[in-house]
Each structure stands twice: as structure tokens, then as C-alpha cells.
Amino acid sequence: MLKDILNNKIYDYLKYSNLNEKLNIGEDYNVKFLAQGEYNINFALEGSNKKYVFRVNTGSQLGLENQIKYEYEALKNLEASSVTPKVYYLDDSKKDLDYGILVMEFLEGKPLRYDKDLNSAAKIFAKIHSIDANGNGLKNFIVEDNIFSARINESQKLLRDFFQSSKIPLYLKNFFDIFINWAEKNRYEEKYFLENKWHVINNTEVNSGNFIIGKEKSYLIDWEKPVISDPCQDLTQFLAPTTTLWKTDRILKEEEKEEFFKVYISNLKDNSIRERVNLYTPFLYLRALSWCAYAYLEYQKEDKEIKNMDTYNKIKEYLDLDFMKDLLKNYF
Template identity: 25%
Template sequence: MPKPLADNEVLRTALAEACPELTGELRPLVDSGLAHDHYRIEDSPWLLRVPKQSQRGYAAADNLAYQAACFERVSASGHGPKLRVSLPPGRGLPMGALVVEYIEGRPPRLPQDLPALAEAMAAVHALPLPSAAQRPPLEDHLDPVAGALEEIETQARYLDGPEVSPETRSQLREELDWARAYAADVDGPPQPRSLVLTDTHPGNFLIRAKTGTEASPRARMDGARNGRAVIVDLEKALYGAPAIDLAHATVYSSTTWDVATSAVLSLREIADFYRRYLDAIGSTRSAIIAPTLLPLRRLLLLRALTWCALWRVEHRAEISEGVEAGWAAARSNPTLIAHVEDRTRHYLDPAVVRRLRGEWLDSPGLESLFR
């Protein structure tokens, strides 16, 4: 098994200094992500979230401050865990840790829980946009398309690696040409901006336990929050385009990423999800956001697939050359790494890429369902 970044004794000491009232056994949760270890604090309503790495390349203190801001701001919507305290980086705890609310719930079931996900994102996107001076430390994409394209361009450098087949490389370069033209189109639809979650694949959400005899006493006390979707992975929130969140929740590479939530959605189910979101935000905002939904879905898929190329190349370097690429493979469960290996290989298969592009290149595609 992989060695955790911090041992239990170090965590208990740091926790006792920051929250002496929180005592009890630290129970490690299943290792299901590349970026964090998680520990339930006994039976309390709190969780320790310990970074393994910064996927944005931030220094430890900056990474912790960024994530703390994500939790503080998203939780104001009622669809994110509350932040209790930060444990600063220190000896034996090089990346620090956060104490955040433990969400009692289950993974989403698709497509049944898509309405709950749509409503959660609508609530986050409806939060007031702070003044420019109040947005840091979160990234602020003044031009959301340009911000997404910058990330895609960085990742696209990995398309020439041996992990990407010539046919897939050709298809993704065609998508990149489209993305550049879309970003340069000054007459294109204006991009609305809001607080966005960025990493909205369904496995990053939990559905709160419903009120009733089957729920725990704590869940029953949550009242109206029961049954809500809560996003529990909050390290990448920023100010950008809402349509990218919606796309990331429903593209094939997201809905089949996590074993617990895996499902292949039909075009009709995807369109129903978008309609549920538009109904939730009201007609005024819908009129602004609707023209951006399909172009940014295309942009998001390119972001996801170029990330797959990046991960495969850098992870291969970690294995064969001992290069530290920041994916914390040595600190992650081998089963998890094998899963990521399998998923990224699958999504870069030429036939899969061709099928995914069919949403906008084939007729009838997704666009026909919005007419």
C-alpha cells in the first residue's frame, strides 16, 4: 500500500493545536483521488482533507489558501462542505490540511440524479460575482474562453507523445483549430461569468441522505438540505464560464470516469439536464447562457482529452524515468492509478474520440435537441 504523506500522529498533533475540541480516532477513507488523502474525525461531522500535491503547481501555503477560499465561497450556496479551519504546512505535514464538513450521502445515480446536479450548479453560479479586488486568491478568467484555451494549449503539447495515436492526434488537432477560431471570434456570444466549480464530474458530488427512518439522526437534522447534491472536491473553483461546469458534468469522459457513478448518457438525457439547469436560473440568465452551452461543451471535451494525453505522458515518465511529475503516484493506491491508466487510454482511443465528436459533427447531434 502507498505511504501517506503525513502519519496519524502528526495529524492528531496538528489537529489538537488547531481544534482541541476535536478528538478521537482518525479513520482513513478510501483513496479515490489523485490529489488528497481524507480522514473522518471519529463520528464527528468533520473531515481532514490532506493534499498529496498541488495540481496547479502552487507552493504548499498558497495551495492551502486557495482550497480554503474554494470551500468558503462555494459553501455559501448550500451545495458545498463548510470549512472549519486550516492546518498550516509544517514538519511532518508538508502540504498542510483542511478541516471541512463531512457530508453524509451517497454517490449520484445517473441519469436519475442529474436534476440535483443541475440545481447545485445553478445555486453556485447564482452567487453574486465579487468585485475584482475580492476575487483572489481564486483565478479570475476575464475571458473564460481564452482562459480555457490557455490550459488546452499547454496540455496539447503532449499530443505528440507516443501515448497518442496518429488518428487521435489528427482529430484533436482539428478540434484545437476549431477552439482557436472560436476564441478569436469577436462576434461570438458574450461569455457570462460566475463562480464555477471546474471539476464537476459526477464522482465529485454526493447526494445527501433523505429524511426518513433510514437516515441517521444527523442527516434528519439537516432538514431541507436532504436530497441535495453537494460537491465535495473543491480545489479548482475559479471565476469563469458556467457552461464549462455543465459540460464537464455530462460528457462521456466524466460520466464514465468514476466507477461509483459510471453511466453512458443519451443525447436526450443530456439535453434534459441542460433544460433543468436553464429552468433553475430563470429566463433572463438563460437567454445569456444558452448560446454558450454547446460551444463550451466542445471546448471542455478538448480540455479533458488533452489532459488525458498530459497525464499519460507524465505518468509514463514517473514510472520509466523516475521523474516527479506531480501526480503523487507513489502516494496513491495502485488500484486507483490503474483505473486512471485504463480510463485515459480508453478516452484517447480513436473510435471513442470520433464518437464523442459526433455530438457536434454528426447529424442529428445534440444541437438538434435544443431547437
Template identity: 40%
Template sequence: MPDTDRLEQIQQFLTDTGWVSSPFRVSFLAAGEYNANYLIESGARQYVLRINHGSQLGLGDDQIAYEYQVLTALADSGVTPKPLACHPRPDPLGGGVLLMEFIPGEPLDYCRDLEKAAHVFARIHTVSVPDSLIVQADPVSDIARESYGLLHRFSDHPLTKEKEQILAYYDTVLALAETTRPLFDAEPLCLVNTEVNSGNFLISPDRACLVDWEKAVVSCRYQDLGHFMVPTTTLWKTDIVLSRKDRHRFLSAYHQQACPDMPFDDLAEKSHVMEKTILLRALSWCFMAWYEYTQTDRPIRNPDTFAKIQQYLSDIPCILHSVT
């Protein structure tokens, strides 16, 4: 939880910028791995103020402006928070700042909300793609390259056994990229979130939304679909692994709403390829983040996240066999 001084800094920032009508109240809402979020209440209106403390995309101080651009492109989708203002410089709050719509709701329930998640993805993946965003047109190779960078970010990383295990799987994914590249060659590109765990959905009786757009890229739809179904995602915030029936139910709902003219078997095959690929990225990020949590002064530390990182890294062979 932030101290009183931090809340007063935010209060002063909003007063100086005039983004929110006075009087207003500031309270801590939630923190991810690279952003802290605050609830702003002004009369009957509510907002989220998001302060950035790092970039998974290597964008440095441009990270929050990038997320603002993504949310602007998605503003008419109805399933993402509308962006209201952006202050890209790190001063005076220590990171770029984004003001956006507050969306009430609960995290996604995999037993109850698969069709709602499919609807969210269908809306997002049919939005016009803006210019100037990062493009991953060759998704398997691009994610393998990103994962290799995560594995080698810290040269003095002490978990050598785990690194060798993940690098062996990296070679497997490189081979997968070569054999499956024709599947994706003619695939239309769309905006994808790439971080679609249950906690990034907000579900209410009237609306289902996907928030946290810091790592969005332009790629094929299967990045999101595969990421949504893979066990490293479903287990991140819950104890759920989707059954074959659940996966078919989710993909069928998406297929009907987003791409009914595509053969369903093609959709399922390409999503499965991306599941195998996402496993590499998930383990590589955990490997990198373990070092940040244990060897650096990381600005945001989430005990639940570190526990999950340790869990995944402690049984890499089991994780890799979870998608066959």
C-alpha cells in the same frame, strides 16, 4: 491505504493545532488525484481533513489556501462543505491541510439525480464572486491555453501520435473560440467548479452537495454545465452517456432555478460550445497524467483513474466524435 505511522502523524498534527476536541479517531476516507482525505470522528461530530499533494492550477504551496478561500465564499450556499481551518504550509504532513465539514452521501446517479445536480449548480452560480481567484473570462480560449500547457508539460512524452491528434483538435477549438467569442462577451461571471464528475457529488435524501473545489475559477456558468454533460465526464466514474432527453431535462431544471429570464436556446447553445471545449481539456489532462503515472514518482496513484486515462487515449477519434 495509509500506514499506521501516517495516521499517527495526522493524530499528532490535530492535537498540536487544537482543531478537533480530544479524544478523536482518524481513518482514511478517499484520495483524488492531488489530495488525500481522512475522516476525523470526535464524539458525535465528523470532519474531513484534506491533505494536498499537487496543484492543477500551478499554485504550488498556495493550493490549499486557494481552495479554502473558495469554500469560504461558498459557505452559505448550503451545497458545499463548510471550511473550518487551514494550514497552508507543507510541514508537517507533506502538503497544505484543510479541515472541513463532513457530508454524508452517495455519488450522483445520472438516471435519478439530474434535477438535484441542477439545483446544486443554481445555488453555486448565484453566489457572490470573491476577489483574488483565477479568472477565465474568455472560457474557450482560456481552456485551450490551459490544454496547450498540459500537452507540452513533458517534452519527452513518448505518445507522439496521441499528441498530434489532440493538437489537431486544439486548432479546432482555437477556431471555435474566434467564432463563438461574441456569445460570451457580455456573460456575467460566477464561481465554477470545473471538475463535476459524478464522484464529486454527494447525494442523500436531505441534501445534495458538490465537493472537491481545488480547481475552481471565476468564469461563465457554461463551464460547469458543459463539463457535467460531456461524455468524458459521465463516463469517468460510470458507464452512462446522457441522451438528448437527459440533457434537456438537466438544462431545463437549471434554467428554471438559475436563469429563467434567459432564452433557453441560448443556454443550450453556450453549454454545447463548452462541451466541445471541455473535450480538449479532458484529453489534454489524460495525456499529461499518463506521463505522471508512467514516468514519475506520482504521490497519489489510482488504478481506476489510470485505466480510464488509457481508455480515453486509446480511442481519441471516437471521443472527439462524441459531441457533434
């Protein structure tokens, strides 16, 4: 497997690049596999009482030619927040390992728990959203102004084969057809975000597993696909049932959300976030449920090797008509 091949090659890479000296880990160090996603493989690099994350990039969710540099520049700009990993090294040449390389801070802690750590998350978001998103370091970043249109366009692409498939029941096709038409009719409301522009750095993957809650400090990690856009993108996704139910059985209560907003606002001094989140919520649902529809169809392919039955079962739960109607009962 690639992770095993890379594990051996990283030892050689560290020596002939002198990176072990630059990172001050000495000659006696260890490389250990940490975790693997669809586009990145992470290793723990440890020596001389220092520990780092050695990140190898194998592709791009954003379709970028230089994905690892995009992430590096985001992390560099985010360091001012003190709630994201510090980044120490970039090699985007792809000369020695054939992949982009990033070395960043190894952070100790546990994943976020919704019943205990909402205030910590609110403070993390406030610090990140306090960073000037108009600086030169972010001039090459993807900017999303028309956030309703962006979600509609994504969903139409995700649903293209879904609408044509004979494997999908008619009632599901009808539901998504009604949902898309509703979104199109209400697309005009994105003018609020154009007339009241507030741009911040959004992570776009703010599930509980991407937070590290430490004893003294807490962090938001995994900055693979950040965009410059309205803060409602991350906050809506973080609070939404489609996120909280993915790995847990939690749906946040209204009083929990209100406490979260109070902490966020007290640290950022902007009272418009509730309205922004409320406006954006159904369009987040459109994207989340459309992805589930797309993924469900992918799992029906005969040559598809289902690797995660938990994911497949969760997708089917989300596509339950009663579940989707309940999510959208306040909108249509």
C-alpha cells in the same frame, strides 16, 4: 507511507493546538484515513458525537503557493449556497505538520447516479451559480474570461511531447493537428462570452464522485481548484460523455440533458445556458482528449509504475479514432 505517518501526527497536532477543544470533540476521538488524491490526503475526525474531515494538502494543481487557503476561501464564500461543505478551521503555516490543513464538515450520502440524480445536480449548480462571484472574498481568485483560448493553450502544452514522440501513430497526431487548427480558427467565437459576461464560481471537477447525494440534502464537494468563469465550464463538463463514461457506462440522452437544463433554468432564471454549453463543448473535448493523449504517453515510460489499469484502459478507449470522431461529428 505518508498517510500512516500523518495519521499518528494528527493526534499530537490536535492536542498541542487545542483544536480538539475548538471543535468540541473532547479527549476521546479517533482519526481514520478516508481517501487520498494526488494533492490531498483526507482523514475522518470523530469524537463526542461530532464528525469532521481533516484535510492535509500536499501540493497544488493550480501551481499556487498557498493552495489550502485558496480552497478555504472558496468554501467560505460557498457556504451561502448551503450545498457545499462548511469549513471550520485553516492552518496554512506549515509549521507543525509541514502541510496546509483544513477542517470541514463531514457529509453523509452516496455518489451521484446519472439515472436518478440529475435534477438534484441541476439544483446544486443553480444554488452555487447564484452566489455573487464579484465579492471581496473572491478578489484573489483565478478568473477565466477567454475560455476558448485557455483550453487551446492547455491543450498545446499537453500535446507538445505527444506530437514529437515516435511511440504515437501518425493518424493520432494528424487528428489532434486538425483539431487544434479547427480550434484556432474558431477561437474568435469566445467573443460571445466577453460580450455576454456571466461569472460564477466553477468547481472544474464535476464528476459523479464529487457529489454527495443525501436523504434530505445533496452537495458538491472537492473545491481544490475553483475558478471564476462562465457557468458553462462546469455544466458542459458535467454533461459531457468524457465525464459520464469515465466511471460509468452512461451517455446522457438529449431528453435527459433537456430536463437538466429546465430544472437549472427554473432555479436561476437565465435561458442562455444551452447556447453557452453548445459553444463551449468542443473546447472542453479538446482539453479532455489532449489530457488523455498526454497521460497515454506518460504510461509508456519505462519507469512509470501503472497503478490504475482501469484509468489506462479508459484513456485508450477515449483515444480511439472512431470515438473521438463521433464526439466531434457536429463540429468538424
